[in-house]
Amino acid sequence: MESMEARQIDRSHMQVSDEVAIQISSMNKWYGQFHVLRDIDMTVRRGERIVVCGPSGSGKSTLIRCINRLEEHQSGQIIVDGTELSSDLKNIDKVRSEVGMVFQHFNLFPHLTILENCTLAPIWVRKVPKKEAEETAMHYLTKVKIPEQAHKYPGQLSGGQQQRVAIARSLCMKPRIMLFDEPTSALDPEMIKEVLDTMIQLAEEGMTMICVTHEMGFAQAVANRVIFMDQGQIVEQNEPREFFNNPQSERTKLFLSQILGH
Amino acid sequence: MGDRNASYVRTEMMEPQAPPITEVGAIRWVRENLFDGVLSSVLTVLALLAIAFLLHELGPWLLNSVWNAHSLTQCREILQGEPGACWGVINDRWAQLLFGFYPSTLYWRPVLALVLLFVALAPVLFPSAPRGLIWFTLAYPFVAFWLIWGGSIWLPISVALGFGIGYATLLATSRLGLLISTIAAVVVPVLYWLLFSGDVAGGLASALPLEIRAVPSREFGGFMISIIIGVTGIALSLPLGILLALGRRSNMPLIKVIAVVFIEFIRGVPLITLLFTASLLLNYFLPPGTNFDLILRVIIMVTLFASAYMAEVIRGGLAALPRGQFEAADALGLDYWKAQRLIVMPQALKISIPGIVNTFIGLFKDTTLVVFIGLLDPIGLASAIRANSDWQGIYWELFIFIGAIFWIFCFGMSRYSMHLERRLKTDHR
Numbered sequence: 013m014e015s016m017e018a019r020q021i022d023r024s025h026m027q028v029s030d031e032v033a034i035q036i037s038s039m040n041k042w043y044g045q046f047h048v049l050r051d052i053d054m055t056v057r058r059g060e061r062i063v064v065c066g067p068s069g070s071g072k073s074t075l076i077r078c079i080n081r082l083e084e085h086q087s088g089q090i091i092v093d094g095t096e097l098s099s100d101l102k103n104i105d106k107v108r109s110e111v112g113m114v115f116q117h118f119n120l121f122p123h124l125t126i127l128e129n130c131t132l133a134p135i136w137v138r139k140v141p142k143k144e145a146e147e148t149a150m151h152y153l154t155k156v157k158i159p160e161q162a163h164k165y166p167g168q169l170s171g172g173q174q175q176r177v178a179i180a181r182s183l184c185m186k187p188r189i190m191l192f193d194e195p196t197s198a199l200d201p202e203m204i205k206e207v208l209d210t211m212i213q214l215a216e217e218g219m220t221m222i223c224v225t226h227e228m229g230f231a232q233a234v235a236n237r238v239i240f241m242d243q244g245q246i247v248e249q250n251e252p253r254e255f256f257n258n259p260q261s262e263r264t265k266l267f268l269s270q271i272l273g274h
Numbered sequence: 275m276g277d278r279n280a281s282y283v284r285t286e287m288m289e290p291q292a293p294p295i296t297e298v299g300a301i302r303w304v305r306e307n308l309f310d311g312v313l314s315s316v317l318t319v320l321a322l323l324a325i326a327f328l329l330h331e332l333g334p335w336l337l338n339s340v341w342n343a344h345s346l347t348q349c350r351e352i353l354q355g356e357p358g359a360c361w362g363v364i365n366d367r368w369a370q371l372l373f374g375f376y377p378s379t380l381y382w383r384p385v386l387a388l389v390l391l392f393v394a395l396a397p398v399l400f401p402s403a404p405r406g407l408i409w410f411t412l413a414y415p416f417v418a419f420w421l422i423w424g425g426s427i428w429l430p431i432s433v434a435l436g437f438g439i440g441y442a443t444l445l446a447t448s449r450l451g452l453l454i455s456t457i458a459a460v461v462v463p464v465l466y467w468l469l470f471s472g473d474v475a476g477g478l479a480s481a482l483p484l485e486i487r488a489v490p491s492r493e494f495g496g497f498m499i500s501i502i503i504g505v506t507g508i509a510l511s512l513p514l515g516i517l518l519a520l521g522r523r524s525n526m527p528l529i530k531v532i533a534v535v536f537i538e539f540i541r542g543v544p545l546i547t548l549l550f551t552a553s554l555l556l557n558y559f560l561p562p563g564t565n566f567d568l569i570l571r572v573i574i575m576v577t578l579f580a581s582a583y584m585a586e587v588i589r590g591g592l593a594a595l596p597r598g599q600f601e602a603a604d605a606l607g608l609d610y611w612k613a614q615r616l617i618v619m620p621q622a623l624k625i626s627i628p629g630i631v632n633t634f635i636g637l638f639k640d641t642t643l644v645v646f647i648g649l650l651d652p653i654g655l656a657s658a659i660r661a662n663s664d665w666q667g668i669y670w671e672l673f674i675f676i677g678a679i680f681w682i683f684c685f686g687m688s689r690y691s692m693h694l695e696r697r698l699k700t701d702h703r
Contacts, residue, residue: 082601101609109607119602123620123700132616133606165700185606 021233025218028236031058032091033189033220034079039088041071041078048074049085050244056189056222061215063231063252064224066241067267072224075241076191079222080111093188109137112182116194118174120166126153126177127162130184138185145184152180156210172203176210183214190214192223228272232256240264335359345664363668364675367659371675374495374650380424380487384498387421390414391505399690415509422502425488432475436463452611491569495650497679502569504638504683507576511637512630514577515584516623520614522589533585540582546643548575553647572644580637587633591626592618624698631691635684652676 034056041049048071056062064072077083078090081097081104090097092107121129130149134140140148153159156176158169166174175195182190192211196204208230215221215234225231231238231252238255240248240263248255248264256272259265295301308318335357343349343362353360364371373381394414396403416430440463447455479485494502521533540548552571595618603613623630645654656672659665 080605082604105607105609108605111605113602113605115598115602115605117596117598119596119598121599121602121617121621123624123698133608136612136616137607167700181606 021212022216025216026061026234026236027059027218029058032056033058033060033093034222035089035091036079037089039078039085039090041074041083041085048244049078052088052246054239054246056220058188058220059218060220060237061235062222062237062239063235064222064239064241065226065228065231065267065271066247070241071244072241073193076113076193076222076224079189079191080108080113082113105137109133109185110188112185112187112190114175114178114182114190114192114195116197118166118171118178118198120174120178120181122166125163125165126158126169129166129177130181133181134184149180149184152183153177155183155213156180157206170203171199172206175199175203175207179207179210179214189220189222192221192225194224194226196225196227226271228256240267242267341365346666346668347664359671360668361671361675363659363665363671367655367665370659371496371652371655371672373498374655375493376489376495376498377487377493380489383421383424383486383489387418388501390417390421415506420486422494422498423489423491424486426475426479427484427486428475428478428482432471432478433467435474436467436471439463439466452609491567494569496652496655499569499644499649499651500638500641500680503573503576503641503644506573507580507637507641508634510573510577511580511584511633514581515588515633516619518581518585519588519592522585523592537582537585540578541586545576545579545640546646548579549643549647551575568647568649572647572649576637576641579640580633583633583636584630587626587629588622590629591622591624594625595621624695627691627695627698631687635687638683638687639680652679 032055034054036052036054039049039052040047052075064075066072074083078085078097079092084099085097093110095103095107095110097103097107120126121132124132127146127149130153131142131145134145134148135142150159150162153162156179158173158176158180161169161173161177166177169177179195195211196207199207204227208227211221211223211230212234223230223235235252237249238252239246240255240259240261242263248259248261250260255264256268259268309315336359338353338356338358339361340349340352340358341361342365343352343360344366346360346363349358349360349362352358369378369381373384376384391414393407394411397405397407397411413434416434420427420430440459443462444455444459447458450458518533518537521529522537524530524533549572552575553568556566556571599617599621600613603617608616642651642653644651645657648654650658653676656676659672660668
């Protein structure tokens with residue numbers, strides 16, 4: 013947490029507009045008999061930086077994976093940027109190309125170079141000319157501070173570098189919303205900071221972000237809203253200061269005491 | 275570091291030093307590999323004895339080889355009772371072993387087809403080959419067919435036209451959705467081939483006759499037949515195997531059932547049964563009078579057989595890919611076929627290279643089974659050559675020659691696959 017406070021955060025572009033980016037209403041999901049997500053209602057406005065936390069198995073990853081339909085929901089409604097997610101493949105592809113996603117295990121393509129990882133989707137999905145895609149890729153690689161690694165393969169990079177490439181790869185699609193699924197959980201402590209710094213930078217530019225993370229320092233520094241989930245339900249949500257200093261539910265208090273206590 | 279005193283600070287870093295003399299060079303190699311303990315030493319001595327015995331037995335036979343003879347009797351006269359190999363049979367009958375009964379004045383045609391095969395393979399096998407050659411690779415099957423079987427040039431062209439029609443259909447119907455356009459792109463060309471391609475070829479031939487001498491399939495034989503069946507089977511079984519593997523993992527129940535039934539049926543039946551089906555049973559099912567080339571029927575059966583194995587090999591590669599790769603491709607908005615082509619297949623096929631090449635080599639050697647349905651592959655020709663009174667009783671030399679040629683092809687494939695594995699190794703694990 014100390015590392016976050018050391019950095020001065022520029023809040024001039026962090027503005028939440030009235031425009032709705034994601035609207036989830038009475039959404040339910042089951043894995044077989046298991047009710048993973050129960051009656052989720054959630055509105056995300058453009059420019060919001062939301063941190064989702066909760067104990068493991070609480071459904072937080074499943075929730076953000078529903079937003080780009082890596083998981084299918086069985087009832088309720090999810091509307092992303094005005095497009096409703098249904099079994100219509102066209103809508104799914106449209107949403108996916110507008111929503112960037114960063115995974116816990118990076119999921120870079122090991123058979124392609126860093127640059128190719130970044131240009132693949134723009135070229136094949138957005139039909140951007142190769143040269144232009146490469147320029148964009150280099151721009152974002154510079155932004156995540158690894159332009160010199162562009163011609164290496166993912167296997168040659170450290171975990172932190174790989175995760176930054178994964179962020180750059182998503183940004184190359186110029187997404188309007190970014191989803192982060194425990195982006196620092198698989199990293200060594202030394203590398204967590206470099207990835208969080210990249211995410212803070214993104215937040216400073218006004219990106220709409222939903223992050224599943226246990227980095228409470230990050231939540232306090234950049235989030236405008238923290239959502240606590242347990243047993244597939246949203247138990248509590250609040251702006252970070254209130255959430256951490258004055259939690260309402262017993263479940264939240266217990267969770268916070270466990271995660272912040274050590 | 276003393277046990278009693280837990281505090282320790284290194285003041286100077288140690289430089290790397292050379293290993294002891296017994297740990298380097300030839301001495302180390304001999305010690306580690308040949309005389310590492312009693313068992314190892316005994317085995318080394320036994321192996322040396324076995325090699326000496328083989329050399330003693332086979333050496334004179336090979337050293338006394340006779341290369342110029344026109345019959346086994348002549349060989350025996352030259353050898354005068356000494357042991358010796360009679361390679362004269364290869365010298366005398368090599369053309370037959372390679373081409374069967376193909377007209378000898380036309381040998382240049384299959385030879386040219388073989389040379390062009392390597393040209394056509396270059397852009398597929400080596401990334402350094404000029405990219406433009408890929409067009410020649412696409413045209414090659416038709417060029418090779420025309421060179422080997424001869425006849426009117428319009429027949430292969432009218433068949434090739436079907437693929438063009440298929441592609442055009444795919445483009446024209448692409449707006450109707452992936453499933454519909456894929457089905458249309460298969461059905462339209464098949465209809466064309468069944469109903470119109472013959473007339474198209476005939477019409478073009480009467481307008482502008484371009485013909486070379488036709489050679490019927492029954493005159494084919496020897497390694498030419500093995501290579502035709504082997505290469506076509508290999509080239510077709512890989513894409514078919516990929517489709518079957520994808521089908522077996524598909525979420526669509528119908529496609530999955532078709533793939534599973536096909537794979538399990540074909541894998542559960544001996545190849546020889548399928549070959550007999552091709553040569554005998556198909557005649558009952560086809561309308562009377564249809565002239566469906568036997569070699570073509572065999573190629574179809576061999577391809578189906580190999581593709582069932584191929585599908586399972588590739589399914590293994592697909593299963594080895596982490597789920598995250600599929601998810602990352604999805605999350606970037608790639609559609610199913612793009613994700614397969616750009617992300618999934620390059621990795622799954624790389625993982626499956628040893629298994630794929632295994633299947634290729636198996637397929638190539640299995641082509642010798644066609645001898646049972648009366649095609650004169652090299653083994654069949656060996657019997658035919660022995661049936662001649664000149665070479666009655668000659669076994670070893672023919673089989674060694676045939677084995678050696680097969681070995682060269684299979685070893686080549688094996689080496690290439692190892693090269694490919696090294697070239698594609700980018701994961702730096």
